[in-house]
Amino acid sequence: MIISENLNKTFKVGFKKNQGALARILNLFMGKESKKTLEVLKSVSFELKKGDVLGIIGCNGCGKSTLLRILAGIYSFDKGNLKINGKIVPIIGLGVGMESRLKMRDNVFVIGLLLGMSFKEIKRKFTSIVEFAGLRDFIETPLYQFSDGMRQRLAFSIAIHSNPDILLLDEVFAVGDKDFREKSIKKINELVKNGVSVILVSHDLESIRKHCNKVIWINNGVVFRQGKPKKVLKEYLK
Amino acid sequence: MSLRHNFELSYILAKIGFVLRNEGTWLGIFWYLLAPFLTFLLLFAIFFDRLGHQIPNYAVYLFLGIILFNFFQKITGESIAIIRSNSGIIKSMNFSRESLVGAVVLKTLFSHFFEVLLLCLFLIYFKISLIGLIFYPLILLFFLIFSFGISLVLSSLSIYFVDLGNVWEFASKLIWFGTPVFYSIGGQTTLIYLNLFNPMYYFITITREVLIYNTLPELWMMGVALFYSLFYLLIGLFMFNKLKIKFAELI
Numbered sequence: 001m002i003i004s005e006n007l008n009k010t011f012k013v014g015f016k017k018n019q020g021a022l023a024r025i026l027n028l029f030m031g032k033e034s035k036k037t038l039e040v041l042k043s044v045s046f047e048l049k050k051g052d053v054l055g056i057i058g059c060n061g062c063g064k065s066t067l068l069r070i071l072a073g074i075y076s077f078d079k080g081n082l083k084i085n086g087k088i089v090p091i092i093g094l095g096v097g098m099e100s101r102l103k104m105r106d107n108v109f110v111i112g113l114l115l116g117m118s119f120k121e122i123k124r125k126f127t128s129i130v131e132f133a134g135l136r137d138f139i140e141t142p143l144y145q146f147s148d149g150m151r152q153r154l155a156f157s158i159a160i161h162s163n164p165d166i167l168l169l170d171e172v173f174a175v176g177d178k179d180f181r182e183k184s185i186k187k188i189n190e191l192v193k194n195g196v197s198v199i200l201v202s203h204d205l206e207s208i209r210k211h212c213n214k215v216i217w218i219n220n221g222v223v224f225r226q227g228k229p230k231k232v233l234k235e236y237l238k
Numbered sequence: 239m240s241l242r243h244n245f246e247l248s249y250i251l252a253k254i255g256f257v258l259r260n261e262g263t264w265l266g267i268f269w270y271l272l273a274p275f276l277t278f279l280l281l282f283a284i285f286f287d288r289l290g291h292q293i294p295n296y297a298v299y300l301f302l303g304i305i306l307f308n309f310f311q312k313i314t315g316e317s318i319a320i321i322r323s324n325s326g327i328i329k330s331m332n333f334s335r336e337s338l339v340g341a342v343v344l345k346t347l348f349s350h351f352f353e354v355l356l357l358c359l360f361l362i363y364f365k366i367s368l369i370g371l372i373f374y375p376l377i378l379l380f381f382l383i384f385s386f387g388i389s390l391v392l393s394s395l396s397i398y399f400v401d402l403g404n405v406w407e408f409a410s411k412l413i414w415f416g417t418p419v420f421y422s423i424g425g426q427t428t429l430i431y432l433n434l435f436n437p438m439y440y441f442i443t444i445t446r447e448v449l450i451y452n453t454l455p456e457l458w459m460m461g462v463a464l465f466y467s468l469f470y471l472l473i474g475l476f477m478f479n480k481l482k483i484k485f486a487e488l489i
Contacts, residue, residue, distance in 0.1 A: 020401035073332040076483040097327040101258055110254060113247045114333045
């Protein structure tokens, strides 16, 4: 369950990331530090209940991914309130953290642990993860011999096996071939039935219409419209 | 997230780091030992006549100093770049960032184990009792905590100061020359006063007294070493916790 009230996130624009110690200290004394800011999220409020599938739409650069990262605890936020109950598993960029020179078995453990599972848990679910990804024959194969699709299937499979209460999907609702896509949609629906909530960021309006029961449209850092997918999407397409 | 989970994560990250680095070389461990051993040979050849003859068991004295310093330098040197080199996972997953530094510590601990085996050969060759080794894990634990604390400070600051790696390279060289690794400090008053503020001095001295000379180190020295390790751990945890939420935005 997530309750977000007037969430605000402001980035310093022109904050020189790559500054050396001397330059940083000199700038501090001379007041040269950039004061420009960019308010990516001005005030975002929404509510996500158990079993909800929430779609987030909006133009490029309007703060969808920033919002997801804040929810996942990767970014901080500046103002507002955020209440989260349950374990959040973000799937942002599939296959990140996988080591291509390692065997698939090791990669499952690395990614599983990064997503908050324990050794024991991964061991117990290992077969199920591999079966779901359809990669049973490649357990001892190094990852550099995998295709992109195979990697994505594996990453997706690990993520949904990591006991999420809330899944955050950034443009990755369906990956892989048609069969795997159908399988993963089925699995997500099953999770949703069991009380898992999903937040789905996508430009693919068709899948938003199909799977979400709620949509928010973010524009200029605020929730511009929210409600039933049909209604919001109709306005969005205008 | 629990301590146990952090440990498991550190462990697996250390393991893959180790596997990746030694993949395809049967001599993996040998390479780890080569650097400290060659440093030892070189310094021993140069200084044995000049600095060595007043120090009993100079060879062991020197080698022990080198491997302890090596332990510290490896951990801090690698930790300083660890956040930046893992930007991909930091930007997309919310795991405990401390585990990255923890993995460096575990990995170095593993290679340190082989250096200690070599040290045992030294001790046996010079007919020194191995009894002091019983206390070594305890000393190493506090030395490890100290190194972990410093690494937390360095790794979190390195996000704000991009050239901190260069600064630290220079600083650790200074500490190397300032710490009595290949010489003895006796009689040099300024150096003694300076070294009172050098945590490395305490850890190295204590270890030598226990392992080589089989004596109990002075109580105040152990107290100060204990203080430094806990002090830097707390500072490290505090700074890292303050700064870690900004990592993903700044890398």
